[in-house]
Amino acid sequence: MKNLKGALMFAQSGGPTSVINASAAGVFLEALDTDAITAVYGAAHGIRGVLNEEFYDIGKEDRKELELLKYTPSSALGSVRYKLKDASVDDTDYKRILEVFKKYNVRYFFYNGGNDSMDTCNKISKFLATSGYDCNVIGVPKTIDNDLFGTDHCPGYASAARYIATTIMEINLDAKVYDTPMVCIIEAMGRNAGWLTAAAKLANHKGLGADLIYLPEVDFDLDKFVSDVKNVCAKNNGKCIAVVSEGIHDKDGKLICEYGASVGRDSFGHAQLGGVGATLANIIKEKTGYKTRGVELSLMQRCGAHLASKTDVEETFEAGKQAVRAAVAGETDKMVCYVRKDTENYEIEYKLLPLELAANTEKTVPLEWIINDGTDISDDFVKYALPLIQGEAKAPLEDSLPRFAKLKKVFVEKK
Amino acid sequence: MKNLKGALMFAQSGGPTSVINASAAGVFLEALDTDAITAVYGAAHGIRGVLNEEFYDIGKEDRKELELLKYTPSSALGSVRYKLKDASVDDTDYKRILEVFKKYNVRYFFYNGGNDSMDTCNKISKFLATSGYDCNVIGVPKTIDNDLFGTDHCPGYASAARYIATTIMEINLDAKVYDTPMVCIIEAMGRNAGWLTAAAKLANHKGLGADLIYLPEVDFDLDKFVSDVKNVCAKNNGKCIAVVSEGIHDKDGKLICEYGASVGRDSFGHAQLGGVGATLANIIKEKTGYKTRGVELSLMQRCGAHLASKTDVEETFEAGKQAVRAAVAGETDKMVCYVRKDTENYEIEYKLLPLELAANTEKTVPLEWIINDGTDISDDFVKYALPLIQGEAKAPLEDSLPRFAKLKKVFVEKK
Numbered sequence: 156m157k158n159l160k161g162a163l164m165f166a167q168s169g170g171p172t173s174v175i176n177a178s179a180a181g182v183f184l185e186a187l188d189t190d191a192i193t194a195v196y197g198a199a200h201g202i203r204g205v206l207n208e209e210f211y212d213i214g215k216e217d218r219k220e221l222e223l224l225k226y227t228p229s230s231a232l233g234s235v236r237y238k239l240k241d242a243s244v245d246d247t248d249y250k251r252i253l254e255v256f257k258k259y260n261v262r263y264f265f266y267n268g269g270n271d272s273m274d275t276c277n278k279i280s281k282f283l284a285t286s287g288y289d290c291n292v293i294g295v296p297k298t299i300d301n302d303l304f305g306t307d308h309c310p311g312y313a314s315a316a317r318y319i320a321t322t323i324m325e326i327n328l329d330a331k332v333y334d335t336p337m338v339c340i341i342e343a344m345g346r347n348a349g350w351l352t353a354a355a356k357l358a359n360h361k362g363l364g365a366d367l368i369y370l371p372e373v374d375f376d377l378d379k380f381v382s383d384v385k386n387v388c389a390k391n392n393g394k395c396i397a398v399v400s401e402g403i404h405d406k407d408g409k410l411i412c413e414y415g416a417s418v419g420r421d422s423f424g425h426a427q428l429g430g431v432g433a434t435l436a437n438i439i440k441e442k443t444g445y446k447t448r449g450v451e452l453s454l455m456q457r458c459g460a461h462l463a464s465k466t467d468v469e470e471t472f473e474a475g476k477q478a479v480r481a482a483v484a485g486e487t488d489k490m491v492c493y494v495r496k497d498t499e500n501y502e503i504e505y506k507l508l509p510l511e512l513a514a515n516t517e518k519t520v521p522l523e524w525i526i527n528d529g530t531d532i533s534d535d536f537v538k539y540a541l542p543l544i545q546g547e548a549k550a551p552l553e554d555s556l557p558r559f560a561k562l563k564k565v566f567v568e569k570k
Numbered sequence: 571m572k573n574l575k576g577a578l579m580f581a582q583s584g585g586p587t588s589v590i591n592a593s594a595a596g597v598f599l600e601a602l603d604t605d606a607i608t609a610v611y612g613a614a615h616g617i618r619g620v621l622n623e624e625f626y627d628i629g630k631e632d633r634k635e636l637e638l639l640k641y642t643p644s645s646a647l648g649s650v651r652y653k654l655k656d657a658s659v660d661d662t663d664y665k666r667i668l669e670v671f672k673k674y675n676v677r678y679f680f681y682n683g684g685n686d687s688m689d690t691c692n693k694i695s696k697f698l699a700t701s702g703y704d705c706n707v708i709g710v711p712k713t714i715d716n717d718l719f720g721t722d723h724c725p726g727y728a729s730a731a732r733y734i735a736t737t738i739m740e741i742n743l744d745a746k747v748y749d750t751p752m753v754c755i756i757e758a759m760g761r762n763a764g765w766l767t768a769a770a771k772l773a774n775h776k777g778l779g780a781d782l783i784y785l786p787e788v789d790f791d792l793d794k795f796v797s798d799v800k801n802v803c804a805k806n807n808g809k810c811i812a813v814v815s816e817g818i819h820d821k822d823g824k825l826i827c828e829y830g831a832s833v834g835r836d837s838f839g840h841a842q843l844g845g846v847g848a849t850l851a852n853i854i855k856e857k858t859g860y861k862t863r864g865v866e867l868s869l870m871q872r873c874g875a876h877l878a879s880k881t882d883v884e885e886t887f888e889a890g891k892q893a894v895r896a897a898v899a900g901e902t903d904k905m906v907c908y909v910r911k912d913t914e915n916y917e918i919e920y921k922l923l924p925l926e927l928a929a930n931t932e933k934t935v936p937l938e939w940i941i942n943d944g945t946d947i948s949d950d951f952v953k954y955a956l957p958l959i960q961g962e963a964k965a966p967l968e969d970s971l972p973r974f975a976k977l978k979k980v981f982v983e984k985k
Contacts, residue, residue: 171743171744171747199749200748200749203749227743228740228743228744229740229743229744229746229747230747233747233748233749234747234748235748235749236748317970317971320971321876321971321972322870322874324971324972324974325643325644325869325870325873325874325875325876325972326869326870326873328586328642328643328644328873328974329586329643329644329869329872329873330869331644332586332644332645332648332649333615333648333649333650333651334614334615334618334648334650335651339869357971358971360969361968361969361971361972363974430848433845433848448868448869450866450868450869450870451865451866451868453863453865453866454740454741454744454745454754454863454865455737455740455741455865455870457744458740458741458743458744459737459740460740461736461740461876461877462876464970541969544969544970544971545969545970546970547967547970552962553776554775554776554956554959554960555732555879555959555960555961555962556732556735556736556739556772556773556776556959557736557739557740557776559739559743559778
């Protein structure tokens with residue numbers, strides 16, 4: 156545990172969320188008020204900004220705009236999908252990071268992201284330590300997927316869940332409006348973890364949810380799906396609402412979205428998913444003759460900040476502040492995490508978890524919560540998720556449209 | 571002009587909107603307090619409910635729930651897409667309507683819908699008059715498409731526009747987050763009228779809009795589109811956001827969505843559209859190699875009541891009340907419409923328009939508002955639309971999720 160004096164470098168990585176900037180706001184506002192931190196930098200486009208020596212001087216920003224970051228969706232500094240090689244294979248990038256950190260006396264490095272980003276953060280932390288360069292490295296979690304190990308839930312998840320639940324309630328009313336059969340298949344994000352799809356259950360809890368919910372934690376069988384939909388329609392005047400995760404796959408591991416269209420792969424080798432709702436809508440139409448509609452919640456579920464959960468915004472903001480306090484107190488190589496207290500009313504504590512535990516381990520929905528032959532979620536999920544989506548927190552309005560943060564983004568002059 | 575005493579029948583038709591039930595609330599609450607109206611009925615699934623003698627006794631509903639209808643999306647009574655034949659060809663349905671109206675002493679008939687519904691309403695009105703049955707018939711406008719003739723704007727449009735503008739602002743931040751090229755193509759509803767797509771311009775007005783906007787009022791040329799996108803990307807680090815209407819078509823009238831996939835037709839003979847965003851995203855990907863994403867605003871744009879415009883909700887509610895007052899004062903065969911006053915601050919008057927003028931005439935976006943070679947909208951649109959989206963009005967929250975109206979829906983006993 157070393158107490159260091161120097162600059163702080165903060166970077167955002169991976170897919171953005173509605174509230175990722177709330178962590179940035181927490182880090183920036185806390186760091187600007189911390190004596191040990193001599194300058195606050197925000198890397199442009201994650202680790203690439205460090206490698207390219209492109210980062211913003213956060214000290215030049217208006218504090219009012221930094222406060223507005225709490226309600227501004229997407230990564231304000233820009234994000235990146237860039238996988239560092241293992242240092243044992245190729246340490247070029249690591250050496251460059253060390254060089255940049257030395258040049259600007261960066262003694263605090265914070266990486267804000269999901270599984271892959273925690274892996275990146277962990278590798279950098281280990282390399283810096285091995286190199287003997289004193290720099291406290293903290294991972295700040297972020298992912299709508301809610302799949303980071305070691306934390307009760309992930310910053311960003313609850314706002315996406317609130318968006319999904321609210322939107323499904325509205326779609327429920329819309330999709331059932333005609334007196335003719337209609338099957339609506341809604342697609343939520345989530346490759347391997349069904350947390351986002353499970354959020355449909357919150358809409359069910361309010362009586363306006365989905366008839367069928369399919370998570371990627373269990374194998375998906377197309378014939379069974381067709382039969383499930385037919386059974387619901389038979390009982391329900393031809394109406395059925397199904398919510399499916401983009402990552403549902405058959406017992407051989409083949410993605411259901413691949414049944415319909417070709418897909419690409421991103422730089423981490425993940426298949427670029429999407430279109431499973433439309434694919435299934437077409438299949439059901441063909442097999443039943445019913446009118447169908449595939450609805451993809453698409454980018455909206457991760458950027459719909461106007462429906463952010465206040466609980467999520469405040470926790471995410473605080474996670475940023477906690478990261479600064481921990482680092483300044485000498486902590487390093489850790490990720491901030493949430494631990495839910497065993498109290499009657501929902502409460503959390505902020506703790507630190509070794510980065511290697513957080514990196515690359517995916518936390519999926521417990522199999523025992525997936526019920527009714529893989530078509531429903533138990534109330535355990537509602538008990539878990541409902542406290543997380545409480546409260547509203549959104550940008551002030553200007554002409555009744557959101558007034559998001561406007562950063563000056565003044566680059567630090569290259570040395 | 572006849573002052574009649576009897577029951578009121580209200581029915582909802584066509585695609586629902588976020589605020590269509592606000593008109594229902596206005597009609598119901600006003601009618602329940604009006605002496606000349608002896609009973610208030612809500613037809614289940616539009617005109618089909620009348621034909622099937624299936625309608626709800628609104629007098630049995632809790633007034634608090636009727637108030638909540640103002641903030642409850644989709645047609646609470648159920649909607650229908652059913653085209654009445656011309657009475658000169660086949661008057662079976664008209665005779666049946668007359669029979670039902672006589673049986674229940676229905677002296678006020680209100681039909682709530684768009685172009686097709688105003689046509690239905692007009693036909694019924696004319697038939698009843700020819701038959702010598704005294705019944706005051708009023709059309710209550712509703713359409714997110716904003717394409718009804720004779721009214722400054724249509725109930726429901728502004729809430730959809732506010733949804734679209736807010737969502738595009740959020741997507742703008744999300745889609746530009748990476749340091750790699752990304753073309754995002756957002757699809758809005760609107761077959762022949764581009765009003766919804768034009769709402770993207772409100773996001774542009776706030777600096778977070780679309781680079782390119784294509785309306786169905788003008789022919790769409792695929793090669794020019796590819797070139798437009800390339801030009802934007804060249805100037806803009808490979809980033810481009812385009813918003814297109816589902817109804818864009820080439821100079822031969824062929825729908826662009828038909829370039830990609832097969833489509834069906836609904837009972838009015840309209841092509842069932844959708845997928846033009848995905849189609850264009852695939853084409854751009856193929857032609858440029860850039861990462862692309864097609865985003866369909868789908869049902870959410872018409873049911874996203876959590877983003878409803880207060881101005882829209884209040885006007886739509888008042889349109890329902892005005893309809894009752896006009897009918898009771900003896901007006902018939904008219905549609906309620908909005909006339910914008912020539913005042914500095916936005917203000918409207920409620921007027922009545924003969925139904926035959928409203929029926930089947932589509933009001934499209936003025937061609938002179940479509941600028942920059944068909945890729946942008948002029949500020950005239952902003953001046954027109956910005957006042958309409960002002961204010962927030964949404965359902966109260968329960969567990970931070972919307973508490974929509976819960977109607978008892980007690981059927982009137984068949985006579």
